Amino acid sequence: MRDEIRVLLVDDQELVRYGLRLMLDARPGLVVVGEAGDGAEAIDAVARLQPDVVLMDVRMPGVGGIEATRRITELRPDARVLVLTTYDLDDHAFGALSAGASGFLLKDARPDDLVAAIRAVHAGDAVVSPRITARLIEVAAPHLGAHRPGDGRAPDADAALGELTPREREIFLLIGRGATNGEIAASLFLSESTVKANVGRVLSKLHLRNRVEAVIRAYELGVVG
Incomplete structure (x- = not known):
């Protein structure tokens, strides 16, 4: 059994990926195994690299984060997708819920919170903090017939x-x-x-x-x- 959690970074901004890689690679038990600049690249990277957790941006050109999440969870049901979303938690982000995402993280989260979220979804927990649960329900419930x-x-x-x-x-x-x-x-x-x-x-x-x-x-x- 692997001791390290293998993480794939998916974001269309290279600078964002670079910063995330520096931060995550410095944490014990985490290793960034690859990067992707859009959803299509992410799907291919998951097949090649077999990551444990995919850190997925929502809004990207071409294949976006929601469709990529859907294809990845079909390809690798054991892979955990942690969706990066904005403070407002818009409708597009919640499409990832039905696509099989394991959680949502605000883009302004602290580094320690990001690391904790990666570890949580890898362990099988969901990342739905009290801070965003109310908004999650408010936006997602109408689409789910809640x-x-x-x-x-x-x-x-x-x-x-x-x-x-x-x-x-x-x-x-x-x-x-x-x-x-x-x-x-x-x-x-x-x-x-x-x-x-x-x-x-x-x-x-x-x-x-x-x-x-x-x-x-x-x-x-x-x-x-």
């Missing part, structure tokens, strides 16, 4: 939640609140390996691809909001 708080429980809520055990419902609630595996483990006095196994079952039973979708699903069902 239920709005105050309207009562979604019609299929009881049926969906009935698929989960009591423990899995507790974990689903915490996922919906944006908690990481470590935070869930501490809250419920469980090991992280136990939490990870339960998270996998929750995603499988609710037919969700990743934890970002789980946040939206929790909102849809009125579990959080």
Whole structure:
């Protein structure tokens, strides 16, 4: 098993890629294995370089970040795509959600936050911080047919939640609140390996691809909001 997390940088600005490479290569446990200037290059680089995490810009000429994310997650379902987005979190960024992105990071994030986000998505967590969760739901929910708080429980809520055990419902609630595996483990006095196994079952039973979708699903069902 590799000790280092292999990162692919995708951004149409060479200076941005250069800065990210310098910063990430200086961090223990991370190695930048390649760069791409647009989505088409990114798709090819993923096939050749087998990165663990793809740091993906959204707005690029030619094949953009959303389409590249879709193709990459089809090509390599185990690859994690961390989408770089603006402060406003526009509609285009949320297209990456249905394309299989594992999380969203604001472009003005601190270097330590970027490193933590890369490690989090590599470990199977979603990067949906409390700072952006409300905006995520506000923009993404209409496109996903989401239920709005105050309207009562979604019609299929009881049926969906009935698929989960009591423990899995507790974990689903915490996922919906944006908690990481470590935070869930501490809250419920469980090991992280136990939490990870339960998270996998929750995603499988609710037919969700990743934890970002789980946040939206929790909102849809009125579990959080």
